[in-house]
Amino acid sequence: MESHKTAPEIKAVPETMTAAFDDFMEAFEAFKETNDRRLGEIEQKLTADVVTRDKVERINRAMDEHKRVIDQLALKKARPALGGGEGGFEAAEHKAAFSAYMRRGDESALRALEGKAMSVGSAADGGYLVPPETDTEIGRRLSAVSPIRALATVRQVSGTVLKKPFATGGMAAGWVAETAARPQTGNAQLAELSFPTMELYAMPAATAALLDDAAVDVEGWIASEIDMVFAEQEGTAFVSGDGTNKPKGFLGYTAVADASWSWGNIGYIATGAAGAFKAASPSDTLFDTVYSLKAGHRQNGTFVMNRKTQGQIRKFKDADGNYLWRPPASAGQAASLLGFAIVEAEDMPDVAADSFSIAFGDFRSGYLVVDRTGVRVLRDPYSAKPYVLFYTTKRVGGGVQNFEAIKLVKFAAS
Known part of the structure; x- marks a missing residue:
């Protein structure tokens, strides 16, 4: 039976990093489900339904917004009191x-x-x-x-x-025989x-x-x-x-x-x-x-x-159907791509x-x-x-x- 999850929206700014991170992960799960449906439609009909395609983009934007909130909370947490x-x-x-x-x-x-x-x-x-x-x-x-x-x-x-x-270039070195001459090497x-x-x-x-x-x-x-x-x-x-x-x-x-x-x-x-x-x-x-x-x-x-470029890359999968973009492992960490951190x-x-x-x-x-x-x-x-x-x-x-x-x-x- 087809799922009818709606695109997650930020109704109120979360007060804690944990709450913001939970919202972000919920948005990512909805994104994967909807994008998988979009890819299935392309495979079956050679084109994706307009509604599905628009929903993917809405969730993508919602994920960006959730990530922005996490970044703001992390920045606020990192600011010690002056004096x-x-x-x-x-x-x-x-x-x-x-x-x-x-x-x-x-x-x-x-x-x-x-x-x-x-x-x-x-x-x-x-x-x-x-x-x-x-x-x-x-x-x-x-x-x-x-x-x-x-x-x-x-x-x-x-x-x-x-x-x-x-x-820009290291010193030169080379192998020589025990009794061979030792010419000067490059600097x-x-x-x-x-x-x-x-x-x-x-x-x-x-x-x-x-x-x-x-x-x-x-x-x-x-x-x-x-x-x-x-x-x-x-x-x-x-x-x-x-x-x-x-x-x-x-x-x-x-x-x-x-x-x-x-x-x-x-x-x-x-x-x-x-x-x-x-x-x-x-x-x-x-x-x-x-x-x-x-x-x-x-x-x-x-x-x-x-963020816009990252939004395109979120849709990429490997040959086994796994997403190349991975969400942060925990609040305050960076998302990753091919195992390497992404900085926005x-x-x-x-x-x-x-x-x-x-x-x-x-x-x-x-x-x-x-x-x-x-x-x-x-x-x-x-x-x-x-x-x-x-x-x-x-x-x-x-x-x-x-x-x-x-x-x-x-x-x-x-």
């Missing part, structure tokens, strides 16, 4: 001085503290350093909402540029990669009344105002940035067919059809992409794509002709994020009276550090 860190008397003194600067523009205490510490964060340099606990909080939240930052290697620098030598080939840090800024405004309210956590307000906009800008730049006044994303480099790959380029595998997976055995492209990586990188591989990055392009909509690689080895130490705040009570502006900046850079550790899927015939 709860340790640091003793010096940290408390810095926090109090910074609060006085933010609320009243009183910089005398900060001058004394940062002068005593020989800090470069003076007013002449463009503002004061955010207290350690606030700076750490912003960085932790960025790790949660910017997926590429969470996957990549992150380096802290004190200068404006990080220069990194990279061995390692080194390339110098440069990662400049670019300025990212935000300028929230507050009224004097808000700053006068002693109950308001000014530092917490700064973090909540800034972390999301910084994360959104970073996430876009790490994926598709062109390197001009922003980090260079892994899609910003020249992409070449993997068979013609050379250092300095990103290799891609074509799907065999323009703007789509090929009709016959569409999952072959995914297998080819996985095995285009060397074993050392493949074992740390992660798929990166947006909404900055990845939708599937279209010649688009690079899927990336797979060892991003820890392949991509480098460079943070210049410190988030700075400059208080401006004059430019937008009666508002007080807080010109907040950080310097961040990024780029590919190992060009053989990341591969792309190109939705094209070749």
Whole structure:
């Protein structure tokens, strides 16, 4: 007898991660049942019923919504309260001085503290350093909402540029007989990669009344105002940035067919059809992409794509009828594809002709994020009276550090 389950909908936002995960798994079971019916109709009638096809898409969208709720709950759970860190008397003194600067523009205490510490964060340099606990909080939240930052290697620098030598070819070696001559072997080939840090800024405004309210956590307000906009800008730049006044994303480099790959380029595998997976055995492209990586990188591989692309891949099955996409094993974990984790990055392009909509690689080895130490705040009570502006900046850079550790899927015939 045919089942008549309706597409699951979120009627109320679940309060716990467990409840949200249960809703997600219920949606996945409904998706499998309806998609199996769609495939059966195609096999019997060479086409799927419109109602069944629409239902699959509705459930697919519902699964995306359930996953979004899980992500939000996980992000909320990962946010510790500001000001709860340790640091003793010096940290408390810095926090109090910074609060006085933010609320009243009183910089005398900060001058004394940062002068005593020989800090470069003076007013002449463009503002004061955010207290350690606030700076750490912003960085932790960025790790949660910017997926590429969470996957990549992150380096802290004190200068404006990080220069990194990279061995593109190892030293040569060879076998010789016991008494044979030992000719000189080839030297390692080194390339110098440069990662400049670019300025990212935000300028929230507050009224004097808000700053006068002693109950308001000014530092917490700064973090909540800034972390999301910084994360959104970073996430876009790490994926598709062109390197001009922003980090260079892994899609910003020249992409070449993997068979013609050379250092300095990103290799891609074509799907065999323009703007789509090929009709016959569409999952072959995914297998080819996985095995285009060397074993050392493949074992740390992660798929990166947006929700729409993931929605297409959820329908793929292997020869035994098993779905290639697997839901998370538990709340807070990632879904998997071919046994590798999937990270959703909404900055990845939708599937279209010649688009690079899927990336797979060892991003820890392949991509480098460079943070210049410190988030700075400059208080401006004059430019937008009666508002007080807080010109907040950080310097961040990024780029590919190992060009053989990341591969792309190109939705094209070749």
